[in-house]
Amino acid sequence: MTQQPIRIVIAGGGTAGWMTAAAMSRTLGRTAHVTLVESDMIGTVGVGESTIPPLVNYLRLLNIPEPDFMRATHATFKLGIQFDNWRVPGESYFHSFGGTGKDHWTAGFQHFWMEGKARGHDVSYDEYCTELVAARESRFAHLPDGRLNYAFQLDATAFARFLRGIAEGEGTQRVEGKIAHVEMDGESGDVAALTLESGTRIEGDLFIDCTGFRALIMGQALHIGYDDWTHWLPCDSAIAVQTSSVRPAVPYTRAMAHDAGWQWRIPLQHRVGNGIVYCSRYLDHDAAEERLLGNIEGETTTKTNRLRFVTGARRKQWHRNCVAIGLSSGFMEPLESTSIHLIQRAIMRVIRMLPAGRVSERDEAEFNAQQMQDMEQIRDFLILHYKATDRRDSAFWRHCASMEIPDSLAHKIALFRETGRVFRTNEELFVENSWIQVMMGQGIMPQSHHPVAGKLSDRELEHLLRGLRETVAKTVGSLPAHADYVAKYCGAQEAEAA
Numbered sequence: 001m002t003q004q005p006i007r008i009v010i011a012g013g014g015t016a017g018w019m020t021a022a023a024m025s026r027t028l029g030r031t032a033h034v035t036l037v038e039s040d041m042i043g044t045v046g047v048g049e050s051t052i053p054p055l056v057n058y059l060r061l062l063n064i065p066e067p068d069f070m071r072a073t074h075a076t077f078k079l080g081i082q083f084d085n086w087r088v089p090g091e092s093y094f095h096s097f098g099g100t101g102k103d104h105w106t107a108g109f110q111h112f113w114m115e116g117k118a119r120g121h122d123v124s125y126d127e128y129c130t131e132l133v134a135a136r137e138s139r140f141a142h143l144p145d146g147r148l149n150y151a152f153q154l155d156a157t158a159f160a161r162f163l164r165g166i167a168e169g170e171g172t173q174r175v176e177g178k179i180a181h182v183e184m185d186g187e188s189g190d191v192a193a194l195t196l197e198s199g200t201r202i203e204g205d206l207f208i209d210c211t212g213f214r215a216l217i218m219g220q221a222l223h224i225g226y227d228d229w230t231h232w233l234p235c236d237s238a239i240a241v242q243t244s245s246v247r248p249a250v251p252y253t254r255a256m257a258h259d260a261g262w263q264w265r266i267p268l269q270h271r272v273g274n275g276i277v278y279c280s281r282y283l284d285h286d287a288a289e290e291r292l293l294g295n296i297e298g299e300t301t302t303k304t305n306r307l308r309f310v311t312g313a314r315r316k317q318w319h320r321n322c323v324a325i326g327l328s329s330g331f332m333e334p335l336e337s338t339s340i341h342l343i344q345r346a347i348m349r350v351i352r353m354l355p356a357g358r359v360s361e362r363d364e365a366e367f368n369a370q371q372m373q374d375m376e377q378i379r380d381f382l383i384l385h386y387k388a389t390d391r392r393d394s395a396f397w398r399h400c401a402s403m404e405i406p407d408s409l410a411h412k413i414a415l416f417r418e419t420g421r422v423f424r425t426n427e428e429l430f431v432e433n434s435w436i437q438v439m440m441g442q443g444i445m446p447q448s449h450h451p452v453a454g455k456l457s458d459r460e461l462e463h464l465l466r467g468l469r470e471t472v473a474k475t476v477g478s479l480p481a482h483a484d485y486v487a488k489y490c491g492a493q494e495a496e497a498a
Contacts, residue, residue: 005033006354009204011179011194011217011493013038015156016326016343017210018163019058023347025170026062028354034172037179038192044288049266049273050078050337051252052429053097056357057342057380064166070490071163074269075154076249077482081320081336085257086442090119093441094252095336097149097169098131100433101468107450110436111420114446117455123469125440129312129433130472134251139479140486147475151337153266153273154489175202179211184222190321191217206355207322215328218314222322225315226330232405233384234312234396235261235333238274239289240305248483255335256295259394260288263295269486271301282396309333313375318367321359323350330375335385338378341429345374377428380409381435388413388442413444420446 010017017036023331026033043321058071069075081095087093101109105492113125124131131149142148168174177196185192193203205385209217218224231234250266256263261278276292283291289304313330325346332338349370353363387405416422422432455493456464479485 001187003356004032004208005031007204008032008034008206008208009194009202010034010208010210012210012212012326012328013034013160013164013174013205014212014326015160015163015340016212016328017208018160018167019340019343020126020208020210020325020350020423021064021167021172022056022163022170025167025172025352027116027351028155029170029219032354034167034302035112035175035204036167037175037177037196039176039178042180049156049268050081050264050334051155051312051340052337053149053151053408054341054344054429055151058189062166068492069159070152070154070486073154073158074271075152075490076268076486077251078151078153078253079131079139079140079148079251081253081255081384083257083438083441085256086255086262086385086389086391089393090258093437094126094132094135095434095437095441096129096135097151098129098433099149099431100125100132100436100463101128104452108420108436110420111450111453112456112461112464114420114449115456117463119458119461121462121465122464125437126155128150128465128468128472133472133476134479135250137343137476138248138250138482139476140251140482142480143475150251153249153268155268163164166362173198174275179216182217188320191221204407205321206359207324208350209324209328210326211326213309213331215314215324217322218319218324218328219318222319224319224324226310227309227312227315229312229379230310232379232403233333233386234279234281234399235277235311237280237285238277238309238334239277239285239292239305240273240307241292241296243272243274243300245270245272246298248481249486251482253337257281257391258291260396262335263292265296266269269491272296275334279396279474282394305413313379315373316364316402317346317371318350318359320364321355323367325350329371332357332375332378335381335382336378338429338431342374342378344482346371353406371389372427374427376406376408377430378415380406380412381430381438383409384435384438386444388444390440390443413439416446418447420449 021036082094084092103109177198179194180197181195183193191207193201195201254265259282266273274296276288278288309331311333314324317329326343386400389438423436424432
């Protein structure tokens, strides 16, 4: 007997909704019937312009040609994030997507670098990372062996539009209209249907809540609570604005700390995305907007867009026959560009756990545990940027420096400070080198390192360190300018002009 296709109803569009629709319709084919409900009258946040490397895998899994995607979204490449003024004003460091040096099975490269430092080598840790040096010199190209780890800086609104074309081409049905009511099944407690203001009723077997901060299904209809993490991540507001480009796009995002939060700058092919993130207890909205507009380059091309948010997580992200994806599931402030990644992780997990009939409670519990673990690990990494600081020049930074932090983060900091070690657990998003770069960038330096590094003679250690630096320099020296490579590989402006 042929099983009927599962009816999947996605509530809401935007990046979350259309990423979900594109992945499900292309992956599941005739085994699912995908409907997406959205209203042109409801705006989307649409400021998530900076991404991290797992998005490359999303494109590959869906067989989306990278140049087509980049051309449609005016994307540039991203090799990491430059952090300005975080440890102290006037100082910068870089969190790159690449590995640094070469690890040994007994100990990571940082231990050999620290041994060199103890013997008088004064070359920065940065010089051993290809992605970091390439970003600093604004160079990029795809390498034959895939050695360069990268992500994208993109137009999020254009990304949603691009994915909509893919999803509808694969059979997703889009229904225009505002959701007026979420109908519940009185016997099972499941979601039965969505009723639109027009009176249209849309039934489904599995509902995906992509309604953003409103969380119409998971929050309002199913009453799943929300854990507020603002006692650790106090920023609660953001203002975004777009400006014209005044210089060639660099392959990295900038995060510039100020006395009540930070400011972003994200260069695309056709414009620059700018925004200020701040805590409204320490900076009022008008002053924040004035500060943002006083620290931009180029002419503004849009009006400012003000956002309020509560950093935290929905206590359940799968409940009965509903899954929350995107902002309805929680919000990690955009400091490390993780929003689109969390959407992607949720989509892939839902597809892997797709129910054949009724939802398994064990699938639901496993999904929730894995999603929460992802969010807590990202939360800890974000807190690190605020907690590990020498800034005491404002009430905001004094609060951050003195706040209590989760035990999981306190352990990680103490371990690195005492031994130079970092351990990645349970496939967490940020690898050891990410933690090392940020901890050292924020001023946490190890008090000791692995004794195996002392096994090398002065000559052997010098040969190792010099060889690694020379390899990085040679690789980066062979790369073209980032802007030139983008123009040739996926130039959106040239395609439009043609």
